[in-house]
Each structure stands twice: as structure tokens, then as C-alpha cells.
Amino acid sequence: MATTFLTKQTIGVKQMEPALTPHLGRPTLPNKPKLGADKTRTKKREIPEGLWIKCPACESTIFDKELAANLKVCPKCQHHFPIGARERIHSLVETCTFQELDAEMTSVDVLKFASYKSKLERDRKASTLMDAVVTGICKIGSHRVALGVMDFSFMGGSMGSVVGEKLTRLIERGTEGNWPIILISTSGGARMQEGMFSLMQMVKTAAALAYHARARLPYISMLTNNSYGGVMASYAALGDLILAEPKAMIGFAGPRVIKDTTHAELPPGFQTAEFLLDHGLIDAIVPRKEMKERLVKYLDFLAAGKTA
Numbered sequence: 001m002a003t004t005f006l007t008k009q010t011i012g013v014k015q016m017e018p019a020l021t022p023h024l025g026r027p028t029l030p031n032k033p034k035l036g037a038d039k040t041r042t043k044k045r046e047i048p049e050g051l052w053i054k055c056p057a058c059e060s061t062i063f064d065k066e067l068a069a070n071l072k073v074c075p076k077c078q079h080h081f082p083i084g085a086r087e088r089i090h091s092l093v094e095t096c097t098f099q100e101l102d103a104e105m106t107s108v109d110v111l112k113f114a115s116y117k118s119k120l121e122r123d124r125k126a127s128t129l130m131d132a133v134v135t136g137i138c139k140i141g142s143h144r145v146a147l148g149v150m151d152f153s154f155m156g157g158s159m160g161s162v163v164g165e166k167l168t169r170l171i172e173r174g175t176e177g178n179w180p181i182i183l184i185s186t187s188g189g190a191r192m193q194e195g196m197f198s199l200m201q202m203v204k205t206a207a208a209l210a211y212h213a214r215a216r217l218p219y220i221s222m223l224t225n226n227s228y229g230g231v232m233a234s235y236a237a238l239g240d241l242i243l244a245e246p247k248a249m250i251g252f253a254g255p256r257v258i259k260d261t262t263h264a265e266l267p268p269g270f271q272t273a274e275f276l277l278d279h280g281l282i283d284a285i286v287p288r289k290e291m292k293e294r295l296v297k298y299l300d301f302l303a304a305g306k307t308a
């Protein structure tokens, strides 16, 4: 500090300022803009969000309306994007025939699981669904059918007590009405936030299907991308006819878990719909755009012995 005063006093005001200022703590350019602070130039020039979607399989960009009109299937490479339950129902059933069941049924946070309530609330707002499945009675072709469709966007399509209860009631309605059942699955498995209550849904749905089978009524299970865990270990694997969408990933535990547990090299294409078709778990792979036509054909065939 002493040097500072000495310099100022001895050199004088008219003299050239010393090259090194003693107050090193102060920045020399206080208003210098920070790198990346001006985001307007780089970000605003991007394509508006939501208009174009990049296909993860072929990397081509697709106009979102074109994708929606194509039932969320890439028009270039036929990659199947996830599709919401309501969109799927709309693509399959005859117009205005879908009568939804138990639409207001909601989960209870029995175990007081951390952040479960807020996650339910978040997904209800984002998806406009009350839980991960939509069920109802509808017509497909000339057939009255009990239809249940899962939605992966609601907590990963996990099966909690609401999913299990809604499906069980649907299956029981199907049995009472003498109707075929079609369940379209997409799920990460049982909902861990409901612990044992979610695991109990496996046996409950399977038991209801057993009564339906005893009445000699057909059940078609449709597996779509990501059908895993408790759902695959119960109703999804019990179809009289098991269909899958192309390249859907299907299994109980994921490939990484299996690889780490068994320490074995997994065969190529392991757990894909195509692999499982070759190995006999699946009866047919049906592209989404052909689904309705194929379901009508299967229902015609399976209900041929029944009087309408």
C-alpha cells in the first residue's frame, strides 16, 4: 500500500499512469458481456419446437402433423414412435362407439412414498389421464369388444392398484357380456411406489382372465414398445393370441440386468419382437397401420363359432 501513495505523489498527475495498478481486485472492463449470456442470437434461430421431429432410427426430420396423420410411424423407415392411449383407441375403434369405464379412478398414496403424490399430479396434468390405462367397451368392425390401452407417458405405464383394478373390472365386464378382450400393453412393470399393492395386481388380472378363458372367450394381447416387468409376467403374456408391434422391446428384466446377472453374452436382437416371434412367444408382428384391419380379421376368426 505504501508504494501506491509514493508513486502517485512523486510522479504527479500529468505523468503517465503506472502500467500496473495496485488495486488488482477490480476488473478492468466491468461491463464486459459474459460468454453465452446473449442467447437470443443462437437459440431463436432454431426451428420452433414441436413442428419437426427427428426420427431416432433414420434421423430424418418429420413434420409433426405428418407423423400424427401416419399414426406416429416414421414414413421413411417405419419406426414406431410412442403413441398415447387415446390416439390409439381413436385409430382402432368405430367412431363414437367407445364407452369409457372407471375414468375417474385414481391412486391412493397408501405407503406415503416419497414424492409419489406430486408425480401422480404431474402426470395427470401432462397426459390428461387419471392413470396409466384407459379401459372401455367399444366396437371394432362388427364386434363388441372390451378394450384396455396403456399409456407409457403416465409414470412409465407402470401397473399400480388403479391399472390392475381397471383391467380386472374390464375383463369381468367382458366375461359377463360374452365379449372378446383386447389389451394393448406398454409398461415398465409394477409401480414400485405402491409396493405389494402393485404386485397383487398381477394375480388379480390373471385370475380374471382365467374366468374369461373358462367362458371360452378370446383374449388378444398386443405388446408395444417397452412391455416389461410385472405386466409381462401377468396378463400381457396370457393372450390366446399375442401380437407385437415391429421392433418392440419385450421381456421381464431388461437386457443389461440379465447380462449382469448371468454373465452371458446375449444373442443379437435379444428381447425384440422379431426375436420373440422366432422363439415362439409371439404369434404375429403387426405394424400399427395394419392393426385395425388385422384385429377385425382375428376377431372374425376367433368369434366364428359364436352366435352374435
Ligand SMILES: [Zn+2]
Pocket: 055, 056, 057, 058, 059, 060, 074, 075, 076, 077, 078, 079
Ligand atoms: Zn425414420
